[in-house]
Amino acid sequence: xxxxxxxxxxxxxxxxxxxxxxxxxxxxxxxxxxxxxxxxxxxxxxxxxxxxxxxxxxxxxxxxxxxxxxxxxxxxxxxxxxxxxxxxxxxxxxxxxxxxxxxxxxx
Amino acid sequence: xxxxxxxxxxxxxxxxxxxxxxxxxxxxxxxxxxxxxxxxxxxxxxxxxxxxxxxxxxxxxxxxxxxxxxxxxxxxxxxxxxxxxxxxxxxxxxxxxxxxxxxxxxxxxxxxxxxxxxxxxxxxxxxxxxxxxxxxxxxxxxxxxxxxxxxxxxxxxxxxxxxxxxxxxxxxxxxxxxxxxxxxxxxxxxxxxxxxxxxxxxxxxxxxxxxxxxxxxxxxxxxxxxxxxxxxxxxxxxxxxxxxxxxxxxxxxxxxxxxxxxxxxxxxxxxxxxxxxxxxxxxxxxxxxxxxxxxxxxxxxxxxxxxxxxxxxxxxxxxxxxxxxxxxxxxxxxxxxxxxxxxxxxxxxxxxxxxxxxxxxxxxxxxxxxxxxxxxxxxxxxxxxxxxxxxxxxxxxxxxxxxxxxxxxxxxxxxxxxxxxxxxxxxxxxxxxxxxxxxxxxxxxxxxxxxxxxxxxxxxxxxxxxxxxxxxxxxxxxxxxxxxxxxxxxxxxxxxxxxxxxxxxxxxxxxxxxxxxxxxxxxxxxxxxxxxxxxxxxxxxxxxxxxxxxxxxxxxxxxxxxxxxxxxx
Numbered sequence: 320x321x322x323x324x325x326x327x328x329x330x331x332x333x334x335x336x337x338x339x340x341x342x343x344x345x346x347x348x349x350x351x352x353x354x355x356x357x358x359x360x361x362x363x364x365x366x367x368x369x370x371x372x373x374x375x376x377x378x379x380x381x382x383x384x385x386x387x388x389x390x391x392x393x394x395x396x397x398x399x400x401x402x403x404x405x406x407x408x409x410x411x412x413x414x415x416x417x418x419x420x421x422x423x424x425x426x
Numbered sequence: 427x428x429x430x431x432x433x434x435x436x437x438x439x440x441x442x443x444x445x446x447x448x449x450x451x452x453x454x455x456x457x458x459x460x461x462x463x464x465x466x467x468x469x470x471x472x473x474x475x476x477x478x479x480x481x482x483x484x485x486x487x488x489x490x491x492x493x494x495x496x497x498x499x500x501x502x503x504x505x506x507x508x509x510x511x512x513x514x515x516x517x518x519x520x521x522x523x524x525x526x527x528x529x530x531x532x533x534x535x536x537x538x539x540x541x542x543x544x545x546x547x548x549x550x551x552x553x554x555x556x557x558x559x560x561x562x563x564x565x566x567x568x569x570x571x572x573x574x575x576x577x578x579x580x581x582x583x584x585x586x587x588x589x590x591x592x593x594x595x596x597x598x599x600x601x602x603x604x605x606x607x608x609x610x611x612x613x614x615x616x617x618x619x620x621x622x623x624x625x626x627x628x629x630x631x632x633x634x635x636x637x638x639x640x641x642x643x644x645x646x647x648x649x650x651x652x653x654x655x656x657x658x659x660x661x662x663x664x665x666x667x668x669x670x671x672x673x674x675x676x677x678x679x680x681x682x683x684x685x686x687x688x689x690x691x692x693x694x695x696x697x698x699x700x701x702x703x704x705x706x707x708x709x710x711x712x713x714x715x716x717x718x719x720x721x722x723x724x725x726x727x728x729x730x731x732x733x734x735x736x737x738x739x740x741x742x743x744x745x746x747x748x749x750x751x752x753x754x755x756x757x758x759x760x761x762x763x764x765x766x767x768x769x770x771x772x773x774x775x776x777x778x779x780x781x782x783x784x785x786x787x788x789x790x791x792x793x794x795x796x797x798x799x800x801x802x803x804x805x806x807x808x809x810x811x812x813x814x815x816x817x818x819x820x821x822x823x824x825x826x827x828x829x830x831x832x833x834x835x836x837x838x839x840x841x842x843x844x845x846x847x848x849x850x851x852x853x854x855x856x857x858x859x860x861x862x863x864x865x866x867x868x869x870x871x872x873x874x875x876x877x878x879x880x881x882x883x884x885x886x887x888x889x890x891x892x893x894x895x896x897x898x899x900x901x902x903x904x905x906x907x908x909x910x911x912x913x914x915x916x917x918x919x920x921x922x923x924x925x926x927x928x929x930x931x932x933x934x935x936x937x938x939x940x941x942x943x944x945x946x947x948x949x950x951x952x953x954x955x956x957x958x959x960x961x962x963x964x965x966x967x968x969x970x971x972x973x974x975x976x977x978x979x980x981x982x983x984x985x986x987x988x989x990x991x992x993x994x995x
Contacts, residue, residue, distance in 0.1 A: 327759065327761060327762040327833075328761075329761070329830055330833070339899065342892075342895070342896075342899070343896075345892055346892050346893060346896050349885070349888055349889045349892055349893075350889070352885055353885070353889065356881055356885060358881065358882040358885065358886070359880075359882055360882070361795075361798045361799065362798055362803065362806070365886070371885075371886045371887075371889035371890045371893070372889045372890070372892070372893040373893070374810060374811075374814070374890065375814045375889065375890040375891065375892075375893035375894040375896075375897070376893040376894065376896055376897045377897075378810070378811045378814040378815065378894070378897075379814055379815070379818050379893075379894045379897035379898065379901075380897050380900075380901065382685060382686065382689060382811075382814075382815050382818060383689060383818075383897070383901050383906065383907060383908065384906070385686060386686045386687075386689035386690045386908060387690075387906075387908050389686055389687075389690060389915075390690050390908060390913075390915070392916075393690075393915045393916040393917075394690070394911070394913045394914075394915055394916075395913065395914045395915070395916060396913065396914065397912045397913055397914055398914075399914040399924075400914060400923050400924065401566075
């Protein structure tokens with residue numbers, strides 16, 4: 320097992336670059352294979368050159384960008400649900416400060 | 427009926443009863459032996475009805491096996507065994523008993539030949555599994571567990587009403603094809619049963635119990651949870667509602683919407699919970715299409731999903747167990763101290779992403795092919811998008827943010843050996859099924875004539891995955907990828923976790939302010955009345971004045987005089 324405190328393989332930018340370069344080469348190779356290999360297709364769109372690569376790439380970019388927009392609408396603080404009114408606090412008269420006490424219990 | 431023909435759930439329930447009497451190795455031995463013994467007897471068993479009882483005039487068949495149920499039976503045994511090995515270091519009787527009962531209930535449900543037995547095990551699933559959430563023993567887990575229990579029991583009640591109406595209308599207790607084509611009472615019944623299954627299956631808008639409770643369970647409890655409840659629901663759909671077109675659209679939505687949440691979710695086990703819904707979506711689509719290939723694909727995917735999703739949950743459970751942290755924003759760089767766990771996690775990630783030679787590929791492609799063959803082009807595109815998306819969040823995000831990304835500075839060690847063994851078993855199965863798919867294909871309910879490994883499929887899938895990864899790399903290098911942030915993302919649960927309590931608070935507030943107004947009014951009225959009485963009857967009041975004797979004598983004389991004058995007339 321490698322020593323935990325020594326810099327790991329991915330701590331060196333050169334290594335990351337090397338891995339990425341292999342990865343890009345694989346992508347390019349797969350794209351070229353699209354032209355070389357004859358495929359039997361069911362759907363007409365499948366015949367388009369680069370359909371799957373393009374769909375995968377664009378799909379993920381759209382996914383992430385839409386998710387970022389979603390974050391603007393849907394994201395709340397981590398303890399958003401922890402500020403719950405408790406029936407006990409509502410029934411007794413101490414309405415002020417009830418919320419902060421509830422969150423104390425939760426955390 | 428002798429021991430070899432006992433229903434599978436009996437072994438698990440008896441084992442659960444036995445556990446409190448044992449300690450240490452004895453208890454571990456029983457835990458390990460139960461799925462092995464029960465699984466062995468199930469393997470030896472011929473198909474058919476094995477046990478019939480008459481209860482209150484109803485003919486029940488609590489143990490009925492055919493190809494469909496046996497396939498789920500096998501995978502539940504495998505899942506139970508792996509999860510038990512994974513949890514072997516846990517010294518918590520509550521969890522051990524609950525997990526055995528829970529696994530037994532899942533087996534009971536898939537082997538139920540009649541609707542009443544199904545209902546009983548349906549409810550048992552709910553009440554046994556909730557203890558795996560409670561077992562975290564935090565206020566947060568307790569609240570989450572209560573919400574989980576309420577929704578699960580609601581599903582059970584819908585099923586009960588549906589079953590009663592259905593049995594009345596059709597006169598048959600058998601759990602067989604139901605479908606949504608009935609009219610009248612049977613129609614209502616079939617819808618109620620459908621919705622009851624839909625809740626357990628995590629249909630859109632009914633899914634938040636899953637993403638709420640599963641990540642709150644213990645590191646080991648989640649492994650059990652992820653295997654059983656949703657797969658029992660998938661089994662119930664495959665038996666009761668195959669070929670129901672509505673399921674295709676529900677399933678397609680299930681594959682797509684969770685991936686958006688998964689991308690922005692911080693709790694990595696919650697990311698997996700969302701991706702669980704996404705994978706169940708593929709199964710639901712397959713059942714909806716209903717052809718032999720599609721149903722085969724759906725149940726094969728259920729089989730594989732139990733194992734690879736279990737593996738992913740186990741790897742994240744190991745991270746949580748060792749570091750006490752599970753948020754993407756707090757993790758990173760763990761590949762240095764947990765290299766074995768990292769590799770095992772990557773095997774799970776490759777399987778769920780359906781890389782060729784891993785198990786997800788051989789089953790998911792069946793559903794995709796079936797969608798394309800049956801002319802569901804838009805659905806096919808949605809599934810393709812979801813396939814790219816699942817790679818993005820489960821295949822890349824999970825391993826990347828936990829084990830790579832920036833170094834969080836956490837230095838830990840590999841998890842306990844039993845955890846590593848459990849993960850290794852699951853990883854070996856993922857690869858074995860991927861390389862030799864006949865292992866699962868031979869168990870499928872319909873005869874299959876399907877070869878996943880042809881050049882077209884493999885190339886298309888590799889292109890899709892590599893370019894999805896390219897998108898991740900590109901977005902990351904451009905700084906466009908959303909960072910992991912400590913946050914809560916609003917989902918449907920907002921309605922019952924925020925809106926309902928706030929509505930209740932509002933109504934109670936109204937009630938109390940009305941109460942206050944009434945009290946004040948009455949108080950003011952009473953004090954005004956008091957003042958009024960005081961002015962006349964108080965010490966200075968006119969009615970309280972004491973009169974001198976002379977004046978009284980005068981007035982008495984005057985009255986007597988008046989009487990005298992009156993008497994004269």
